[in-house]
Amino acid sequence: MVVKFVPKPAEQSGDDDRTAVPEVPQQLLERHGAxxxxxxxxxxxxxxxxxxxxxxxxxxxxxxxxxxxxxxxxxxxxxxxxxxxxxxxxxxxxxxxxxxxxxxxxxxxxxxxxxxxxxxxxxxxxxxxxxxxxxxxxxxxxxxxxxxxxxxxxLVGTVDIGGTPWEASGAGGAPWEASGTPGSGYARGGTTGRIPVALAAPAPPRGTLDRRPVVAVVDSGIGPHPWFDLPDRTAPPPAGGFLSVFPELQEAIRKQGEEAALTTTTQVLLDYWDAPVTDNPLIGMLDRDTGHGTFIAGIVRQSAPEANVLAIRVLHSDGVAYESDVLLALWGLILRVQDAQEHDPERMVDVVSLSLGYFDEAGSTSTFTGQIAEAIDKLRELGVLVVAAAGNDATSRRFYPAALAERPSNPDIAPQVVSVGALNPSTTRALFSNEAPWVRAWATGAGVVSTFPTDVQGAISANLMPATGRGALDSDDFRAGFAVWDGTSFAAPLAAAEITAAMIRCSAEDPGLALKGVDRKVAVKRAWAALTKAGG
Structure with missing residues (x-):
């Protein structure tokens, strides 16, 4: 898989006004009171x-x-x-x-x-x-x-390949949609472009470090998979392993949702498990972002196996996240990093990966971008590097928070947001990826293979079963634990992982950047050095 960084353009161009009003399914609006x-x-x-x-x-x-x-x-x-x-x-x-x-x-x-x-x-x-x-x-x-x-x-998870990030796969007809349309470069048999695959490979081995860098994946949560020592959903990830959760923050997100649910229509995130698999058990169709967070964690494991992933759930399995939950997650990470730098280095977070976003009603002057910019800038002041997906809408309209990348950087804090567009495996830019001067990095985001929850099986079944024990490929049965998927959602964590791997190399080469040092000045210098070594 490939990661490329692009030089900062001399001038910024205006964003594209041709993006239509989001075509949000009515059932999605009603479910979230939107x-x-x-x-x-x-x-x-x-x-x-x-x-x-x-x-x-x-x-x-x-x-x-x-x-x-x-x-x-x-x-x-x-x-x-x-x-x-x-x-x-x-x-x-x-x-x-x-x-x-x-x-x-x-x-x-x-x-x-x-x-x-x-x-x-x-x-x-x-x-x-x-x-x-x-x-x-x-x-x-x-x-x-x-x-x-x-x-x-x-906000939405950036995996739906279509004219707007809200569009259900197959609802549109653009040539990049995963709708099964003949000639579509991303057409597959799965309900959202993902299909199960077999991978004959063990979990990538992990060496020994003084402190493992941590990539916080703010996404749809986790599901069982052997790479993460999670056989089922009966217990959280084991302490000291590759994958961990943040119970205190997850509880705050749950309470925030329950408080709002007292008077408004809303969906409450109960914990860190990626659930429900389907929102309609009578039909059994998989939700479009089921497995999203587990897939991203697997990308980090493949590209930066010596790092750890901290999974924080803000994204519902239908692909929707509430701004308030995302902001709470970012501020919870701020408190965690402050605690790490003052008391417990093992609570440190080095990189944040965001595979979600939205189109703002007021562009770069909106209250939201001020709020999320404030939270991200506070993380950057603490030495944390933030990576965000550019979106899958084939537009240059600013998609936040990735579009914050166009703001100038301050060398006294960690680098500006790294916005990431998607490449095809051939290294050409994917048709679906957003592209504009604010997209500063490109990484493989099409035809990506990674981990998927092993307990997921949808309603679509093999269409030919001539005898017991035989059948065609079931495009909705992911019990093998791996899938192939497309989107800038997967380009962003690949870039985050490559930067984290570069951070490990920097710490080995320069004792002044050692990972065991977590104070603000060291973290800021290490973030800049890692981004430079990664090619940014």
């Missing part, structure tokens, strides 16, 4: 707030910084304005040890109808946000507080 923002009919506060572009958001959840959500006077002021719409915010009632430490963490604050007689109301946080912005422009609310509010966007 809406599509259509620019043609969206309310706009005006003034300094620009007309929006298309995006998708949770209808009844507003993102509010923790320090504001915990202030009764601030919430009362917001609700005084929102009462004109017949709705109100319901601030979170529960805090845990992790979120209590994070004043800047944007919390998903549910909204509800106040129930005033004779006053119909609609729960739509975009409308509510515009109402609050108008109040700020009129001097009724402090603008600096209102500008910290945002809708809670839906």
């Amino acid at each position: 809406r599509v923002l259509h620019p043609a009919n969206a309310l706009v506060a005006g003034g300094p707030y620009p007309p929006p572009r298309s995006t998708v958001y949770r209808a009844a959840t507003m993102l509010v910084p923790n320090e504001l959500a915990r202030d009764p006077k601030v919430v009362a002021a917001f609700n005084g304005v929102l009462s004109e719409l017949g709705v109100e915010m319901v601030p979170p009632r529960r805090q845990d040890n992790l979120t209590e430490r994070l004043d800047r963490l944007p919390r998903p604050v549910p909204m509800r109808v106040t129930g005033e007689v004779g006053k119909p109301a609609q729960l739509d946080c975009w409308h509510a946000l515009q109402h609050l912005r108008v109040a700020a422009l009129n001097g009724k609310l402090p603008k600096d507080l209102v500008d910290q509010l945002s809708v809670d966007h839906l």
